[in-house]
Amino acid sequence: MGDLVTASDYLPTGYKGVLLVLSVPGLYCLMVLLGRYLKRRHGVKLGYLHHLFSLGVAIWVPAALFDLDFSSRQHVGAVTVLLGAIFVIALVDRYVWDLYFQQRHHVRVPKFLSEVARLTIVLVAIFLVLDIGYKQTIHGLLIAPGIAAVVIGLAMQDLMGNIISGMALQVGKPFRHGDWLMVDNRYAEVMEVNWRSTRLRTIDDISIEIPNRDLAKATIVNLNQPERRHAMRIPVNIDSAAAPTRVKDVLAHAAANAKGVAPEPKPKAYLKNFGDYANEYEVKFWMDDHGAYNEVCDAIRTNIWYALQRHGIKIPFPVRTVQLERPARTKQQETQSTARIILRQQTLFKCLNDDQLDTLLPRGRVVHFGRGETLIQQGERGDSMFILVDGEANVVVERNGSPTHVAALSSGDCFGEMSLLTGEKRSATVVAHTDCEVVEIGKTVIAHSLKENPELLGKLSELLARRQMETEGIVTANTRPSVAEAKQTEYQATFVDKLRLFFEL
Numbered sequence: 001m002g003d004l005v006t007a008s009d010y011l012p013t014g015y016k017g018v019l020l021v022l023s024v025p026g027l028y029c030l031m032v033l034l035g036r037y038l039k040r041r042h043g044v045k046l047g048y049l050h051h052l053f054s055l056g057v058a059i060w061v062p063a064a065l066f067d068l069d070f071s072s073r074q075h076v077g078a079v080t081v082l083l084g085a086i087f088v089i090a091l092v093d094r095y096v097w098d099l100y101f102q103q104r105h106h107v108r109v110p111k112f113l114s115e116v117a118r119l120t121i122v123l124v125a126i127f128l129v130l131d132i133g134y135k136q137t138i139h140g141l142l143i144a145p146g147i148a149a150v151v152i153g154l155a156m157q158d159l160m161g162n163i164i165s166g167m168a169l170q171v172g173k174p175f176r177h178g179d180w181l182m183v184d185n186r187y188a189e190v191m192e193v194n195w196r197s198t199r200l201r202t203i204d205d206i207s208i209e210i211p212n213r214d215l216a217k218a219t220i221v222n223l224n225q226p227e228r229r230h231a232m233r234i235p236v237n238i239d240s241a242a243a244p245t246r247v248k249d250v251l252a253h254a255a256a257n258a259k260g261v262a263p264e265p266k267p268k269a270y271l272k273n274f275g276d277y278a279n280e281y282e283v284k285f286w287m288d289d290h291g292a293y294n295e296v297c298d299a300i301r302t303n304i305w306y307a308l309q310r311h312g313i314k315i316p317f318p319v320r321t322v323q324l325e326r327p328a329r330t331k332q333q334e335t336q337s338t339a340r341i342i343l344r345q346q347t348l349f350k351c352l353n354d355d356q357l358d359t360l361l362p363r364g365r366v367v368h369f370g371r372g373e374t375l376i377q378q379g380e381r382g383d384s385m386f387i388l389v390d391g392e393a394n395v396v397v398e399r400n401g402s403p404t405h406v407a408a409l410s411s412g413d414c415f416g417e418m419s420l421l422t423g424e425k426r427s428a429t430v431v432a433h434t435d436c437e438v439v440e441i442g443k444t445v446i447a448h449s450l451k452e453n454p455e456l457l458g459k460l461s462e463l464l465a466r467r468q469m470e471t472e473g474i475v476t477a478n479t480r481p482s483v484a485e486a487k488q489t490e491y492q493a494t495f496v497d498k499l500r501l502f503f504e505l
Contacts (some may be wrong), residue, residue, distance in 0.1 A: 028058035034438070044094045046087070056080030078129045089118050111192055123326050176221045180290040182221035183210065187290060189268050203293060223290055229262055231286050232293065234300055236359040237278040239314040244271045247281060250311050254303035255285050260296035262286040278316045308345035335366050339387045339439040356453060367438050375415075375430040375438065382419030382426045383443035388412065391436030396429045420446060421460060422495070423502045447503040457499055458492075465491035 031054030038044040046187055060080045063073050097114055138369040141221065175181055179190045181200065188200035192324055198215050201209040223230045234255075238247050248269040274280070283304075287296055308315060318379035340357055364387075369375055375386060388409055395407035395415070409415060419426055420443065450456055468491050469484070 023062040025059075027061060028054050029059055038091075038094075040146070042094060043098075044090050046090055049083055049086055053080065053083035056083055074134070078134070081125050081129050082122075086123050089121055092117060092121070111194055115194070137206045156481070175222050175225070179225065180223040183208065183218070187223070187293065195423065203291065204431060229286050229288050230290070231284055232297075234283045234285075234297055235272070236281045236283060236304060237275065237316065238281055238308070239316050240274065240277075240279045242279075242313045244279065247271075247279070247313060250307050250313065251281060251283050251304060254307040255283050255300045256320065258285075258296065258299035258303050260287060260289075260292050260299060262288055277318055325376065335389050335437060335439060338389050339364065342387050342389070342414065345404075352449075352456070356456070357454070363448065364439045364441045367440050369432040369436045369438065371432055371434050373432050375432060375436070376426050376428075378426050378429040380426050381423070383423060384417055385414060385416040385420040385442050386430075387414050387439040389437045389439060391438075392433040393436055394431050394433050396431060397427070398429070408433070418464075421464060421502070422498050443503070450499075450503055457496060459493035460494045461499055462488075464495040468495075 032051065035044075035046045035050045035054065039046050056076055056079055060073070060077045064077075074456055076266045093114065138383050175190050177190055177192070181188055181190060182245065183200060186202055186208075190198065191201050191207075192199040193212070197209045197211045200210065202208065236251060249273065251269035254268050255261055255269075256263075261267060262285070267283060267284055270282045270284065272280045272282045283300065285296075286291070305315070343352075343357060356470060367386075369391075376382060378396075388411055390411050392411075393407055393409040395409060396403045397405070406428065415430055416426065420441065423443075465488055470485055
């Protein structure tokens with residue numbers, strides 16, 4: 001087989017340089033004119049880089065054709081191929097994405113797919129330059145940086161995951177640009193799918209960026225597939241007295257006349273539930289553009305209000321049944337009420353009227369004692385008395401060093417009143433036999449009552465004097481009236497002085 005003969009073999013060597021010099025301007029002008037034609041007549045987006053590409057073609061093509069070898073020929077060819085990749089990208093963007101898909105077939109290609117195509121064209125150009133121009137095989141290029149690629153891959157797991165997920169979304173096509181999705185219980189329109197994430201826009205024109213990796217795992221609710229017309233629902237509460245058949249007709253007719261509602265299928269109304277104060281209905285309607293959802297719902301609700309008014313159907317207000325009850329008496333109030341009854345039966349406090357008792361008892365303190373606890377101790381100073389409201393207690397007196405049980409107290413008994421009125425020491429010990437509930441009336445309570453009612457001083461001193469006389473056995477049938485009266489006067493004066501001194505009156 002003979003050697004391949006080229007056109008440059010028939011030209012003298014001196015003419016090759018002349019032909020190169022003459023062909024470069026012509027070829028450059030031809031490439032520039034081609035670029036202007038594509039730009040003006042077909043809308044191909046070419047910039048200043050096209051001039052560099054034209055110049056590279058004008059130099060490299062004649063050099064390769066006439067087999068002219070110069071020092072920078074290899075580099076000029078490499079730059080020309082890379083610039084040629086940009087030229088091819090501009091042609092693909094215009095003729096493939098814009099003219100073929102968008103204008104002819106009315107399909108808007110996602111930005112993500114066009115970016116993948118651009119990257120592929122650039123990588124192919126780079127591999128061609130390295131393989132043909134610089135004799136670097138692709139196999140060698142992939143083995144050399146293998147370890148670095150593993151390290152970078154580990155560091156870019158999230159990014160690569162988002163890229164791969166984005167490619168999966170493009171292949172599976174669960175949604176397209178302009179589709180309305182339900183994401184996190186919010187409706188949003190797909191605006192862009194890029195390398196890392198998918199950008200959505202809500203009805204309120206708020207942008208949401210969702211990583212492709214997360215979106216690929218989520219359950220995607222697409223309102224525009226299999227077609228853009230989709231159904232939505234609006235709840236309405238209607239008076240339960242209105243006939244359901246009549247209500248459903250009124251609601252469906254009102255929704256059908258609302259602006260933005262699709263004429264077919266026609267709106268429908270359903271009786272959903274019987275509520276506490278109203279019947280719950282649901283209006284189902286169809287719409288094409290979910291971006292107008294708020295306006296469509298407003299139009300439907302407005303029409304429903306007027307329609308219900310015309311037909312005399314009420315929209316009920318929420319109804320609540322409120323039960324008013326008088327507050328129950330507190331435990332303390334019940335205890336004080338029982339103590340009032342007990343105190344009224346005591347001779348010592350019969351001199352107090354109802355108003356004075358009602359003033360006295362609320363100032364008392366309700367006290368609880370457990371079984372075995374000591375309520376008062378013999379020989380201690382005392383300035384209070386106790387009303388036993390509930391429980392049982394034992395009275396113990398210590399005589400000659402040994403305790404003696406002298407009495408038993410139960411509900412309704414009082415003790416400690418002498419120490420309260422005179423400040424004398426406790427004459428006995430009282431121990432709780434069971435859990436006891438008592439009302440303690442202290443010195444300050446009685447002092448407050450004595451200051452508010454000075455006449456009580458004479459009554460209390462008279463009662464204390466009579467009790468002392470009974471204790472000493474003076475008040476008997478054989479006692480002469482003059483003697484009893486004299487003792488009464490003496491003891492009463494003594495108790496008046498003690499009361500005044502003790503209560504600081």
